Amino acid sequence: MIVTVALCFVILLVLGMPIAVLLVVTTGMAVLLHTTTSLLALPQQLFNALDNFILLSIPFFILAGAIMTQGAMAKKLVAVINAMVGPVPGGLAIATTLACMFFAALSGSSPATVVAIGSIMIPALVKAGYPERFSIGLVTSAGSLGIVIPPSIPMILYCLVMNVSVAELFMAGIGPGLLIGGLFMLYTYALAWRNNWQAQERLTWRELLVTVKDGFWGIMLPVIVLGGIYSGVFTPEEAAAISVVYALFVELVIYREFRLRDIPEVCKQAAILSSCLLFVLAAAMTLIWLLTAFRLPHQIADLITAHVRSPSIFLLFVVVLFLLMGTVMDNVSAMLILSPLFAETLNRFGIDLIHYGIIMVLVIEFGFLTPPFGLNIFVAMGLTNKSLVEVSRGVWPFLAILLLCVLLVTYVPPISTYLPYKLLR
Amino acid sequence: MKRIIGILNRIEEWTLVLTLLALAGLTAVQVFCRYVLNFSFDWFQEVGRYGGVFIAFLGASLGVKYGSHFAMDLVYERVSSDRFRHALKVFINALGAVTFLVVAWYGLEQTMKLRQFGAITSALEFPKFWTCLPIPVFSVVMAFRFFHLAAKHLQGLLRNEPFAPGADRP
Numbered sequence: 001m002i003v004t005v006a007l008c009f010v011i012l013l014v015l016g017m018p019i020a021v022l023l024v025v026t027t028g029m030a031v032l033l034h035t036t037t038s039l040l041a042l043p044q045q046l047f048n049a050l051d052n053f054i055l056l057s058i059p060f061f062i063l064a065g066a067i068m069t070q071g072a073m074a075k076k077l078v079a080v081i082n083a084m085v086g087p088v089p090g091g092l093a094i095a096t097t098l099a100c101m102f103f104a105a106l107s108g109s110s111p112a113t114v115v116a117i118g119s120i121m122i123p124a125l126v127k128a129g130y131p132e133r134f135s136i137g138l139v140t141s142a143g144s145l146g147i148v149i150p151p152s153i154p155m156i157l158y159c160l161v162m163n164v165s166v167a168e169l170f171m172a173g174i175g176p177g178l179l180i181g182g183l184f185m186l187y188t189y190a191l192a193w194r195n196n197w198q199a200q201e202r203l204t205w206r207e208l209l210v211t212v213k214d215g216f217w218g219i220m221l222p223v224i225v226l227g228g229i230y231s232g233v234f235t236p237e238e239a240a241a242i243s244v245v246y247a248l249f250v251e252l253v254i255y256r257e258f259r260l261r262d263i264p265e266v267c268k269q270a271a272i273l274s275s276c277l278l279f280v281l282a283a284a285m286t287l288i289w290l291l292t293a294f295r296l297p298h299q300i301a302d303l304i305t306a307h308v309r310s311p312s313i314f315l316l317f318v319v320v321l322f323l324l325m326g327t328v329m330d331n332v333s334a335m336l337i338l339s340p341l342f343a344e345t346l347n348r349f350g351i352d353l354i355h356y357g358i359i360m361v362l363v364i365e366f367g368f369l370t371p372p373f374g375l376n377i378f379v380a381m382g383l384t385n386k387s388l389v390e391v392s393r394g395v396w397p398f399l400a401i402l403l404l405c406v407l408l409v410t411y412v413p414p415i416s417t418y419l420p421y422k423l424l425r
Numbered sequence: 426m427k428r429i430i431g432i433l434n435r436i437e438e439w440t441l442v443l444t445l446l447a448l449a450g451l452t453a454v455q456v457f458c459r460y461v462l463n464f465s466f467d468w469f470q471e472v473g474r475y476g477g478v479f480i481a482f483l484g485a486s487l488g489v490k491y492g493s494h495f496a497m498d499l500v501y502e503r504v505s506s507d508r509f510r511h512a513l514k515v516f517i518n519a520l521g522a523v524t525f526l527v528v529a530w531y532g533l534e535q536t537m538k539l540r541q542f543g544a545i546t547s548a549l550e551f552p553k554f555w556t557c558l559p560i561p562v563f564s565v566v567m568a569f570r571f572f573h574l575a576a577k578h579l580q581g582l583l584r585n586e587p588f589a590p591g592a593d594r595p
Contacts, residue, residue, distance in 0.1 A: 012520075015513055016501060018494035020485065021521045028524065043532035043560045047478060053470055055477040059484075060449055234456050237473070241452030267442040268487075275441075275484020276494050282481065330495055372497075 001034040001294055005287070019333045020276065023283035027290055035290075042286065049285035050278065053237055054156065054166065059274035060240030061151050064247045065107030065116075066270045071251035071258035073218045074116035077102055080215035083208050086200035090192025092128050093138055094185050096121045100142035101181045104149035105222040106243075108156070110368050111379045114143030118383050130197065137394025140380040141402070142184055144365045149177035150226060151240070154332055154364050157281055158357045161288065161340050166236040167229055168424050172354045172416040176362060179415060180405045187401060217250045230423070277332075284336040291341065301344035311349035315359065315410050318342065322363040330375075331367035335360045358416040362406045369395050369402070434490070437566075441483050448476045468548045475546075475556040482563040489521075489570040501588075511582035515575050522571035529564035536561060 008029050012022040024042070031037055068074060081102065082095040096117065103113050118139040125135035147154050150170035159166045191197070203211070212219075224246065225239045234242065251258035291297070308314050325334040339360060346356055368376045371388060380391045409415050452473065459465045488494050501510055536557045544553035581588065 012517075013497055014500055015517055016496050016498050017517045017521065018496040020494055021524060024528065025520065025524050028527065038531075039527065040531045040535055042528055043535050043557075043564075046528070047535075047557060047560060050478040050481050051474050052477065053473045055481070056448060056452075056473055059445055059480060060452075063445065063449070233460070238452055238456050241449045242456060244449040245453040263446075264439070264442050267445055268438055271441045271445045271480065272484050272488050272491055272493055275481050276488040278477075278481040279485040279488070280495065329497055333495065 001030060002296065004033055005030050005291070013329060019329065020279040020283045023280070023287050023337075027283070027287045030290055035293075045286040045289050046282045049282040049289075052160065054160065054235075055278060055281075057151075057156055057166075057237035057240035058153055058277060059271055060237070060244050061108040061153060061156075062112075062274045063267060063270040064240065064243040065109050065112040066266045067244070067247040067251055067258065068103075068106055068218075069112050069116040070262060070266055071247070072255035073106070073221075073247070073251065074099075074103055075120055076215040076255070077218045078117065078120050079211050080219065082200075083203050083211045087202045088189070089199050090188050090197045091199050092121075092125055093130060093135075093188045093192065093197075096125065096135075096138055097142045097181055097184045097188065100139070101145055101149055101177065102219075102222070104143075104146040104177065105151075105226065106218070107146060108151040108153040110144045110146035110365065111375045113146035114140055114376050114379045115383065117143060118380060122384060128198070128200075133390065133394040134191070135394075136380055136384055136386060136391055137396070137398055138184070138188065140376045140391060140395050141369060141398030142181070143379075144368045144376050144402075145177055145181055147365055147368075148173050148180065148361055150174065151236070151243075152361065153277070154335070154361050155357065156236070157277070157332065157336060158339065158360055160281060161285060161336055162343065162353055162357065164353050164357060165424075168354055168420040169357050170226070170229065170236070171420040171424060172358050173361065174419055175415045176358055176405065176409045179408065180402060183401050183405065184398060187397070217254055221246055221250075280333055281336060284333070287337065288340045297341050297344040300341055301348055304345050305348055311351050312411065314345065314349055315351070315356075318356075319359065319363060319406060319410060322360070323366065326363070326367035326370060326373065330373040331364040335364060352413065352417060354420060355413045355417050359406070359410050362402075362409055366399070366402055366406060369399055437483065437487060441480065441487065444476060444480055444483075448473065448480075471546055471548045478556065479559045482559040486563040486567040486570065489567055489574070507588040508582055508585065510588040511578045511586075514578040515582060518571045518575035518578065522568045522575060525564045525568035525571065529561045529568060532557070532560035532564055 005026055008026040009022065012025060013019070017025070028039060028042055031039055031041060078095070078099045081098045082092065085091050085095045085098060088094055099121065100113055100117050103116050107113060107116070122135050122139055125138075126132050146152070150173050152170065152173060155169045155173060156166055158164065159169055221243060225243050228234045228242070229236055229239050252260065304314060308317070322331060322334060325331065325338075339356075346353060368374055371377060371392065377388065377391050377395065380386070381388060384391070451469070455466060455469050485494075500513070504510055536554045539554035539557055540552065545551060546553050546556065580586075
């Protein structure tokens with residue numbers, strides 16, 4: 001059974017079949033060849049996997065992010081943040097990181113963050129005299145915080161396959177997000193100090209007030225969404241719907257750069273993108289259902305616990321495995337398929353699923369910044385017309401910092417688990 | 426024929442856009458009603474759940490048309506023979522088409538079963554087979570789109586046309 005599944009999966013993957021389709025083919029083959037179950041189970045399982053209210057939060061968050069990327073929200077936010085930290089050495093670059101972190105708290109996706117902040121900040125940084133390679137690398141890397149700081153699409157997907165609370169995982173992302181963003185800013189500050197990069201002029205109080213007032217609507221969104229979820233006013237999927245309505249209202253009625261006639265196209269793109277994600281999810285859950293029926297998670301747990309004694313070595317193995325997997329398939333799909341298979345092992349080692357989920361998200365973030373599936377790199381290439389090699393060169397110092405953070409978060413669980421334990425349990 | 430397909434495509438796209446916006450609006454209204462008017466619709470969860478299934482299948486079928494399903498295309502970058510790349514695409518897309526015809530067939534069987542048993546949803550008391558119907562319907566559409574892509578590459582293979590990366594996207 002395992003041989004059929006593995007062979008079918010690998011061959012079709014290499015031949016370039018869409019992952020969602022190949023998962024259905026693989027499951028179908030295994031059901032036909034190794035069970036007496038009817039293929040009727042296939043549509044049933046696909047349906048069951050999708051029959052979950054929280055799934056809708058994925059298209060909602062993607063749509064809200066797309067609307068804000070097209071509209072003026074990002075620009076206003078950048079102005080506010082720049083007004084605050086501009087006078088520090090390297091201020092504009094530090095403001096870029098902060099803006100990425102803030103936009104990450106508005107949207108749940110990394111590429112969207114790179115587009116929204118990068119299209120404004122890369123030209124601004126270059127114009128202010130920052131090296132081009134550094135500017136591109138900074139935005140591409142800091143944009144990847146989009147999935148670490150809540151809300152986050154990969155986190156929702158993880159919660160669906162692993163049966164974990166979305167609110168808890170969201171909260172666990174705050175610590176690592178601040179850590180990574182903080183180290184990025186520290187690195188930028190050190191560079192600015194060494195290279196004597198210019199600080200910007202300080203704004204007058206009146207100018208500052210006007211900027212903040214202008215950006216107020218954007219600043220309120222994370223307050224509403226995250227505040228709403230954690231005060232129990234609404235569930236994560238309701239928060240997602242509200243952020244769509246709020247973003248539409250602000251962009252259409254207040255900032256007015258986004259037009260009514262832009263809605264269908266943005267909506268179509270967001271819906272198709274999220275459906276493709278949902279379909280991978282449904283197909284992966286169908287395959288997992290079959291593999292679980294064959295007790296594969298238990299077999300894997302037996303195998304691993306027989307050879308590996310300590311949870312920390314297992315976690316190191318997982319991180320290395322995903323970094324390697326990231327070179328042949330995108331890490332989001334890899335997470336959807338592999339995490340449920342490791343569920344029993346995690347249980348036996350006593351590793352918290354929230355902690356493990358954050359490690360997964362960070363590994364996915366790493367994958368966003370490395371070829372061949374580095375979405376952020378491709379987005380940055382599109383924005384700047386630079387080659388893969390040029391963008392990668394700008395990214396690698398940040399990648400080194402990120403790797404350090406992955407290890408820190410893996411071996412110091414409180415970075416991620418402190419907040420949810422303290423506040424939600 | 427081409428015009429009919431074009432019209433069907435547009436209907437599909439508008440349905441997707443409107444369903445998504447309607448669900449977002451409905452969810453927001455629901456939260457408003459719960460807190461401000463102290464009143465909540467008990468059928469709402471159900472609409473959201475089945476709406477999700479509908480959107481996922483509809484969008485996934487459109488995703489085939491726009492080539493937005495995630496795949497690994499390393500092999501297409503490494504191999505330089507156009508004929509080989511076309512042949513591979515024919516195989517992949519034909520297999521996809523057959524798979525979704527199978528899914529559609531069993532999806533229909535499942536729908537028919539639900540109809541026969543007269544299963545109804547718990548809150549809306551709506552016949553349950555309707556919620557299952559997107560599976561056979563959009564699987565057939567998806568299969569059709571895969572067949573279309575397979576045919577296109579078969580033509581390319583036979584006429585020895587160059588293989589353009591991203592040619593599947595309109």
